[in-house]
Amino acid sequence: MRAFREWFEDYQKNHRFQVVPRGLDQLDGWHFQEDSGNLVHRSGRFFSIVGLDVRTNFGHVHHWMQPIINQPEIGILGFLTRRIDGILHFLIQAKMEPGNVNGAQISPTVQATHSNYTMAHGGKRVPYLNWFLDSTSAKCLVDQFQSEQGARFLAKRNRNMIVQVHDDEPIDILDGFFWLTLGQLFALLEEDNLVNMDSRTVLSCIRFAESDLGEVSAEEKGDSASFGVDVLESLRCGDRFGLHDFNALTAWLTRMKTTYSLRIQRAPLNRVAGWVFDNGVIRHHQNRFFTVIGVEVAIDNREVGGWHQPLIESAKGGVICFLCQKHRGILHFLVQARVEPGNFDCLEMAPTIQLTPSNYDANNPERLPPFTNLLLDIEGVVRRYDAVQSEEGGRFYQDQNRYLVLELEPGRPIPLPANYVWMTIRQMKEFIRFNNFFNIEARGLLSCLCPKLPAPRGRAV
Amino acid sequence: MRAFREWFEDYQKNHRFQVVPRGLDQLDGWHFQEDSGNLVHRSGRFFSIVGLDVRTNFGHVHHWMQPIINQPEIGILGFLTRRIDGILHFLIQAKMEPGNVNGAQISPTVQATHSNYTMAHGGKRVPYLNWFLDSTSAKCLVDQFQSEQGARFLAKRNRNMIVQVHDDEPIDILDGFFWLTLGQLFALLEEDNLVNMDSRTVLSCIRFAESDLGEVSAEEKGDSASFGVDVLESLRCGDRFGLHDFNALTAWLTRMKTTYSLRIQRAPLNRVAGWVFDNGVIRHHQNRFFTVIGVEVAIDNREVGGWHQPLIESAKGGVICFLCQKHRGILHFLVQARVEPGNFDCLEMAPTIQLTPSNYDANNPERLPPFTNLLLDIEGVVRRYDAVQSEEGGRFYQDQNRYLVLELEPGRPIPLPANYVWMTIRQMKEFIRFNNFFNIEARGLLSCLCPKLPAPRGRAV
Numbered sequence: 001m002r003a004f005r006e007w008f009e010d011y012q013k014n015h016r017f018q019v020v021p022r023g024l025d026q027l028d029g030w031h032f033q034e035d036s037g038n039l040v041h042r043s044g045r046f047f048s049i050v051g052l053d054v055r056t057n058f059g060h061v062h063h064w065m066q067p068i069i070n071q072p073e074i075g076i077l078g079f080l081t082r083r084i085d086g087i088l089h090f091l092i093q094a095k096m097e098p099g100n101v102n103g104a105q106i107s108p109t110v111q112a113t114h115s116n117y118t119m120a121h122g123g124k125r126v127p128y129l130n131w132f133l134d135s136t137s138a139k140c141l142v143d144q145f146q147s148e149q150g151a152r153f154l155a156k157r158n159r160n161m162i163v164q165v166h167d168d169e170p171i172d173i174l175d176g177f178f179w180l181t182l183g184q185l186f187a188l189l190e191e192d193n194l195v196n197m198d199s200r201t202v203l204s205c206i207r208f209a210e211s212d213l214g215e216v217s218a219e220e221k222g223d224s225a226s227f228g229v230d231v232l233e234s235l236r237c238g239d240r241f242g243l244h245d246f247n248a249l250t251a252w253l254t255r256m257k258t259t260y261s262l263r264i265q266r267a268p269l270n271r272v273a274g275w276v277f278d279n280g281v282i283r284h285h286q287n288r289f290f291t292v293i294g295v296e297v298a299i300d301n302r303e304v305g306g307w308h309q310p311l312i313e314s315a316k317g318g319v320i321c322f323l324c325q326k327h328r329g330i331l332h333f334l335v336q337a338r339v340e341p342g343n344f345d346c347l348e349m350a351p352t353i354q355l356t357p358s359n360y361d362a363n364n365p366e367r368l369p370p371f372t373n374l375l376l377d378i379e380g381v382v383r384r385y386d387a388v389q390s391e392e393g394g395r396f397y398q399d400q401n402r403y404l405v406l407e408l409e410p411g412r413p414i415p416l417p418a419n420y421v422w423m424t425i426r427q428m429k430e431f432i433r434f435n436n437f438f439n440i441e442a443r444g445l446l447s448c449l450c451p452k453l454p455a456p457r458g459r460a461v
Numbered sequence: 462m463r464a465f466r467e468w469f470e471d472y473q474k475n476h477r478f479q480v481v482p483r484g485l486d487q488l489d490g491w492h493f494q495e496d497s498g499n500l501v502h503r504s505g506r507f508f509s510i511v512g513l514d515v516r517t518n519f520g521h522v523h524h525w526m527q528p529i530i531n532q533p534e535i536g537i538l539g540f541l542t543r544r545i546d547g548i549l550h551f552l553i554q555a556k557m558e559p560g561n562v563n564g565a566q567i568s569p570t571v572q573a574t575h576s577n578y579t580m581a582h583g584g585k586r587v588p589y590l591n592w593f594l595d596s597t598s599a600k601c602l603v604d605q606f607q608s609e610q611g612a613r614f615l616a617k618r619n620r621n622m623i624v625q626v627h628d629d630e631p632i633d634i635l636d637g638f639f640w641l642t643l644g645q646l647f648a649l650l651e652e653d654n655l656v657n658m659d660s661r662t663v664l665s666c667i668r669f670a671e672s673d674l675g676e677v678s679a680e681e682k683g684d685s686a687s688f689g690v691d692v693l694e695s696l697r698c699g700d701r702f703g704l705h706d707f708n709a710l711t712a713w714l715t716r717m718k719t720t721y722s723l724r725i726q727r728a729p730l731n732r733v734a735g736w737v738f739d740n741g742v743i744r745h746h747q748n749r750f751f752t753v754i755g756v757e758v759a760i761d762n763r764e765v766g767g768w769h770q771p772l773i774e775s776a777k778g779g780v781i782c783f784l785c786q787k788h789r790g791i792l793h794f795l796v797q798a799r800v801e802p803g804n805f806d807c808l809e810m811a812p813t814i815q816l817t818p819s820n821y822d823a824n825n826p827e828r829l830p831p832f833t834n835l836l837l838d839i840e841g842v843v844r845r846y847d848a849v850q851s852e853e854g855g856r857f858y859q860d861q862n863r864y865l866v867l868e869l870e871p872g873r874p875i876p877l878p879a880n881y882v883w884m885t886i887r888q889m890k891e892f893i894r895f896n897n898f899f900n901i902e903a904r905g906l907l908s909c910l911c912p913k914l915p916a917p918r919g920r921a922v
Contacts, residue, residue: 074719135716143712159715207708247668250894251604254620255596258535344806433711434895 001187007178011094012103018298019098023280027294027308037270039282039292039310045115047071047395049282049292049310051267052154058260058339058347060367065272067282067292068342069312069395070154073114074145077198078132078161080109081141082171082179088164089179091128091171095196097393098297099311101400105196105390106188109177110161127174131163138163142205145435146443147348149391150340152290152312157344157435160202182206186451192388193400197444200389204443205432206450208235227384227407228452234331234425235453242424243327252421253349253437256337259418262346288359290314293397311397314356318401320441321353323371324384325408325422332422334371334414338439348439349431352420353404370417380409385448403445425449462648468639472555473564479759480559484741488755488769498731500743500753500771506576508532508856510743510753510771512728513615519721519800519808521828526733528743528753529803530773530856531615534575535606538659539593539622541570542602543632543640549625550640552589552632556657558854559758560772562861566657566851567649570638571622588635592624599624603666606896607904608809610852611801613751613773618805618896621663643667647912653849654861658905661850665904666893667911669696688845688868689913695792695886696914703885704788713882714810714898717798720879723807749820751775754858772858775817779862781902782814784832785845786869786883793883795832795875799900809900810892813881814865831878841870846909864906886910 025032029042039049052068080091095107112126117133131138142162149156165171173179180188185203189195195203239245244252269282276285282292291313298306323334338350353371360368374381385405392399408414416422428446431437438446486493490503500510513529541552556568573587578594592599603623610617626632634640641649646664650656656664700706705713730743737746743753752774759767784795799811814832821829835842846866853860869875877883889907892898899907 135712140709140712142708143715145715145718159719246894247603248601251596251601254604254606257606258620433707434898437895 001184004178004180004184008094008104011176015096015104016298016300017096017100017103020296021280022294022296022308024277024282024292024294024310025280027296027310029308030294030310032269036268039269043115045073046113046309049269050154051269051272052341053265053267054341055263056261056339056341058262065267065274066289066341067269067272067275068154069152069156071113071156072154075113075158076110076117076129076132076161077108077158077202078110078163079199079202080128080131080138080171081162081164082169083164083167084179087181089181090162090185091173092178092180092185092199094176094178096299097196098295098299098309099390099393099395099397099399100193100196101390101398102193105393106180106185106194106199107196108198108202111198111394127177131165132161138165138169140164142202144205144433146201146205146432146440147344147436148440150342150348150439152314152342152395154342155344156342158198158201160205162202162206186453189448190387190451193390196390197392197440200444200447201440203447203450204438207429207433226454227382228454230326230331231425231449231452232454234333235429237330237424237426239427241328241330242427243332243422246427246430249421249423249427249431253337256419257346260337260339260347262339262341262343264341288315295397312395312399313397314391314399315358316356316400317358318356318399319353319375319404320351320401320445321375321404321406322442322445323352323374323406323408323414325412325414326410327422330424331407332424333428334416335421335423335428335442337419337421340439343439344436349428349437349442350439351442351445354441370420371414374406374408375404380412382407382409384452385445387448389444389448401441403448405445405449462645465639465641465645469555469565472637476557476565477759477761478557478561478564481757482741483755483757483769485738485743485753485755485771486741488757488771490769491755491771493730497729500730504576506534507574507770510730511615512730512733513802514726514728515802516724517722517800517802519723526728526735527750527802528730528733528736529615530613530617532574532617533615536574536619537571537578537590537593537622538569538619538663539571539624540660540663541589541592541599541632542623542625543630544625544628545640548642550642551623551646552634553639553641553646553660555637555639557760558657559756559760559770560851560854560856560858560860561654561657562851562859563654566854567641567646567655567660568657569660569663572659572855588638592626593622599626599630601625603663605666605894607662607666607893607901608805608897609901611803611809611900613775613803613856615803616805617803619659619662621666623663623667647914650909651848651912654851657851658853658901661905661908662901664908664911665899668890668894687915688843689915691787691792692886692910692913693915695794696890698791698885698887700888702789702791703888704793704883707888707891710882710884710888710892714798717880718807721798721800721808723800723802723804725802749776756858773856773860774858775852775860776819777817777861778819779817779860780814780836780865781812781862781906782836782865782867783903783906784813784835784867784869784875786873786875787871788883791885792868793885794889795877796882796884796889796903798880798882801900804900805897810889810898810903811900812903812906815902831881832875835867835869836865841873843868843870845913846906848909850905850909862902864909866906866910 048070050070091109093107094104096104117126145157146160334352336350339347388400389403509531511531552570554568555565557565578587606618607621795813797811800808849861850864
């Protein structure tokens with residue numbers, strides 16, 4: 001890892017990265033459309049900021065309007081992998097994104113919107129992309145659609161990919177790229193703001209072959225303090241060890257989709273009630289939720305050297321938390337069925353807690369989502385994962401959330417609202433094979449459990 | 462079965478069923494909307510006929526307009542089951558639908574649109590419905606969203622349900638209802654136009670517990686003539702026996718969804734190019750594809766005694782066919798990735814062949830879909846299933862398709878276009894657990910394989 005750290009520090013030092021705020025009405029290439037007021041690029045590509053009218057019976061607020069990112073094209077988030085000395089390595093990229101709090105973060109080998117790889121911006125060709133486009137040249141380990149933030153994107157999905165080239169295939173390592181083992185990549189997930197959101201979602205799609213999961217010794221098994229062993233057991237246990245079998249979970253999800261409604265309608269951005277264009281930004285009139293800002297970007301290693309673009313700046317202090325608890329001796333995670341306006345199919349499964357406290361009215365604490373009190377409860381709660389992670393820096397400005405996994409002592413009764421259910425990790429992984437079941441916050445947090453697995457750490461299958 | 466047949470014949474004899482054509486502009490309760498010309502019910506409920514503008518890169522025709530059924534609400538198709546003398550029985554309903562060719566067909570216990578069960582038509586309460594609405598009163602064996610015809614419906618889905626009441630629960634058998642075992646129900650699938658489309662889709666969701674599948678004796682195993690044994694093996698073989706593993710199939714599907722595009726836009730029905738309102742019906746100017754007709758219905762056992770409604774009358778002669786072939790000794794089915802305008806997510810997996818020959822230009826036989834020639838090929842092709850089945854009589858007028866399963870001799874090479882892939886039944890069943898992967902034609906045909914399974918036939922799990 002020392003080689004990686006030195007390389008990464010050098011990279012950060014040697015690359016220019018500058019982001020300067022600029023009014024949305026002052027962005028080169030972007031303008032507000034005449035009639036709708038939607039914020040669009042003159043090419044008609046990349047993404048646009050549009051208005052949305054939202055009606056739902058989920059939660060406390062049943063009708064609102066908001067700006068949302070519309071990016072209907074499907075991009076690629078992909079890791080190139082190769083076996084080196086018998087061990088599968090992932091080609092990571094140190095990638096600077098305008099919204100990053102700290103310059104470069106670890107990104108997949110390829111992180112390309114459709115505009116990117118068809119070169120709508122007339123820049124450089126995306127390196128290594130061909131391995132992902134030509135399905136015959138490399139072995140495809142993962143290729144799934146997965147959703148992105150439903151509160152910010154309108155039905156956005158990306159292809160999450162991992163491809164493996166032949167052991168003998170010569171791969172040029174370009175500036176900004178580095179080989180890491182999966183174990184190293186997992187270990188780096190323990191650190192703040194280092195493994196970017198796109199990496200986390202791709203890593204969450206990895207399934208482990210039984211042979212790749214470490215054997216658990218008898219002592220380890222007896223060691224009740226080993227959270228890693230519990231994670232492993234929850235990952236490989238058969239369906240019958242779950243509190244609910246998979247059938248029952250599917251039925252629960254169908255009931256939830258029938259119970260909750262989501263009706264959205266596009267609206268002109270200049271007619272979005274409650275939001276104002278003011279001083280070059282679009283903000284909520286109470287300064288809550290998020291603000292659409294403009295930035296001027298100079299990053300020296302991207303396809304183009306500089307550009308202007310809108311970014312979303314969310315309210316600070318977000319928390320994304322899974323509660324887990326042993327049931328019948330197996331670790332279960334408390335999953336929430338959650339409606340978000342941009343969801344492809346009404347609701348997706350989400351972490352137990354997903355909130356930004358400042359978005360809630362301090363005078364109405366009873367409106368806080370369920371289980372929020374457990375964030376303050378130190379009795380009988382063990383903090384299993386606690387790190388600050390960044391959301392996608394290409395669209396979000398310095399957006400960090402605290403990612404938490406809290407374990408409750410076994411036997412402590414937790415009354416569940418109807419839209420919460422306990423699942424094993426194996427069951428969650430089963431849903432993740434199919435698109436639009438688990439949201440990106442849940443998938444990202446789930447990938448943070450991987451470093452907890454006992455060695456040897458798995459390889460992708 | 463004799464008891465069933467006598468009961469069913471009696472039922473057909475004793476119930477009135479009359480459908481008379483009536484111009485779309487003469488239907489009580491229905492009218493063409495002022496501006497759009499869309500055909501709607503005055504209550505704003507049930508369904509409507511709207512226009513659609515379709516653009517896709519799939520197939521030979523890349524842009525067209527068409528009428529389509531818009532029915533955004535999610536209905537319930539559900540079988541009530543109970544163990545009687547230790548054997549699971551399904552409560553079937555003899556149901557007359559205006560579009561049926563033959564009066565009543567076997568339908569699920571409950572077949573209710575949302576309008577139905579919230580009693581928008583002011584009729585009788587849907588019997589047995591409560592067992593499906595109250596998840597605590599019966600054990601839920603199946604509860605999944607599944608799609609309906611993407612060529613006729615705009616993103617329509619229904620809940621496919623099977624619930625099991627406790628063995629001691631007294632269930633009143635109302636007029637028109639009858640208990641059948643799953644084995645009996647399967648056997649009736651061998652007959653023409655008897656088990657309706659809604660029953661077939663629900664039956665396709667059944668998964669079998671290992672213990673419910675018959676033991677195959679050594680003789681049976683050695684008997685290459687036993688198609689049933691081959692079906693059983695294909696249903697329970699592990700992923701590694703497939704030509705492709707499940708991961709590779711998911712990746713293939715993702716590639717297909719990236720390769721093919723579908724862009725639809727609602728259009729006013731009176732602006733749908735190529736279609737004319739003429740003599741009380743809406744038809745294609747070349748009399749192809751389908752016609753929207755109006756009917757006056759009198760059926761005496763429905764929630765209301767008589768009504769008017771539009772129905773879709775499709776071109777005759779449709780064929781829905783799976784090709785299957787043994788690969789590595791395991792029966793595989795040739796699955797098509799197919800774009801249809803009403804699909805929820807661009808494409809779904811479909812049978813190998815799904816066509817109505819009269820919709821194709823006889824002068825351009827090269828435009829017929831792949832494998833159509835095999836329908837005429839009698840060399841080395843064994844007909845494993847061949848029956849005429851009806852589509853949903855509540856929306857379609859006398860719409861019958863020939864459902865076929867053809868087995869090709871092993872080793873015969875079949876060149877595959879990129880949007881076709883071989884799968885085991887187990888792999889297909891795995892996709893069916895999740896909504897909007899297999900289309901209703903494929904699911905319906907798959908359920909017709911069940912009678913082939915060696916006894917004892919399974920129970921739902």
